[in-house]
Amino acid sequence: MNRKMSRRGAFKLASVAMTGVLLTGCGLSSGGSVPLAVEPGTIRPVPELQGVTITVGSKDFTEQLVLGYIAEFALSAAGAEVRDLTSIVGSASARKALESSQIDILWDYTGSSWISYNGNTDPIPDARAQYEAVKKLDLERNGVAWTAITYDVDNTYAFSVNQDAARRLGVEKLSDIPKIIAEKPDEASFCIDSEFASRNDGMPGVEEEYGFTADRSKVKVLTEGSIYQATQNGTCTFGEVFTTDGRIQALNLKVLADDRQFFPRYNLGITTRDELLKRYPQITSVFEPVSEKLTNAELLKMNAQVDVNGRDPADVAREWMVQQGLVKLPGGEAAGR
Template sequence: MKRRALAAALLVFATAACGLDVNAALPFEVRPGSIRPVPELADVDITVGSKDFTEQIVLGYLAELALEAAGANAIDLTNISGSNSSRYALVDGQVDVQWEYTGTGWLSYLGNDKPIPEEKAQYEAVSKADLARNGIVWLPYSEVNNTYAFATTESYAAEHGLTTNSDMTRFLRQHPEEAVFCVETEFASRPDGMPGVRRTYGFDVTRTKTFGAGAIYSALAGGTCNFGEVFTTDGRIAGLHLRVLADDRKFFPQYNASVTLRKEFLDRYPQIADVMAPVSDALDNKEIIELNKQVDVDGRDPAKVARDWMIAKGFIN
């Protein structure tokens, strides 16, 4: 414990100038389950970072719990404000392990103009380019894909037989008066938002209402609009009984979550890849939506939500 306290104190000093807040350790004991202690990771200090929204914080805690079960000292640097700050913390060595999204890496960090439509191809492209250019390794991606989508209520979707954007398009051609959409202001005019998706699917819009991102979910549930722009893994989807319509023509970019590390750090501790693999494999959109819901809708602490999921999956005890 003295070693961990010293490491945390040094990290606080090192990150204070950057405005990053360190929470030295998990607030509870972690006992191994199917994730067993790894001798090479025993007492190794590993700093885990995340961005400052629910899903990222939950994913960060999942990584910390897995690493603690393997015997490492996980240092909590979750909840970093902004994607660019969290990315810099990883590249600069303030963070050792961090979940990232393939589309964000490809479009925002690597500066590409066009996404790659298929999940695997997008992952392979970003992992190859980021390693070559920045020395960042992307571990195999999970099925968590936090991309854009249209959603409606479960009852509305069931009444009109809607499961995909193509279903929505056919329905709106027959019932144009139903084409009332709630979207963010930026999404309404951005080429990779409403203008582009309308061209791809060929649907018309009778009325567009603009909201902040968080307000769209309640507007959908309350009947203010029939269709709305959402993020596919938001916990309010489950909490408000919304149905995400499948992007069957794959217009929206792919945002699969993957654990990222600096190559030099992974070369020192290659066992981290094996520790994180079962956690990544167990995650998909259904699982992460439920975890996000427990935080955003039910008001639970994200660390406890992550712990309970890891126990339920048998990864820890």
């Protein structure tokens, strides 16, 4: 099963109509214009990109919407004519849109490519080795080029605890769990979703790697969205989360370190078609300064502004880029809209 599709696929279905992305038998619509205007900041106009039409896509969950708009504002500041095709339902559909030239730019995750798109079952623990393997395989097999990778973003699985449990049990990392199970079995409860319960890179794999077996009477299978609140209110001690989800910050959860690097790496990079990157290699120089500023912490904050505070992803994306100095607001425009 496609990991990104299964955990996020239904999250933003309503946004498809808002962004003008319509999946039909003939593919995607031609896209809309960039929702907000920007002017160059540290991203300067690139002569080779002036007036070049570039279509930006994204998947249909919060982080991808924010990243899609970030890409649009970056390219706009560089002088490209940008088309908006954000909020494509499902990872497989977004990837197919890239390969078929319906979109030109898509932020994506190395783990998604390695496991979901290319069918590998064993992740590569080292982030750089994983990226190099994905980059080589995608280029040779699919004509997809990766660039502007950031290892500071890794949207992968994790376990979290609330702050009271962290203090009471003294847990910092996943290798602390076996001790909790042995010494305080009543505290060793888990909240996980149905897919994580059976995946090799989910609960069975974690148990094998870290050398414990959870009491199944203390394992609650919940919907992904309800796990965060259940962990915060103590319904379970250990809750499965995704490392850039804004609810981690909003609920003040503590993410346990994966000290044996079991979970697959889901580092973030720009994907495009190889022929397009060869024609416009300047795309890399546009996105590298953006990638340098993207971290899990920054995405946590931006995702929380959308999911918790109800802000529009385009507003959040532009505000972040202005704060980072990457772009500027048009003359006289206020920061909010």
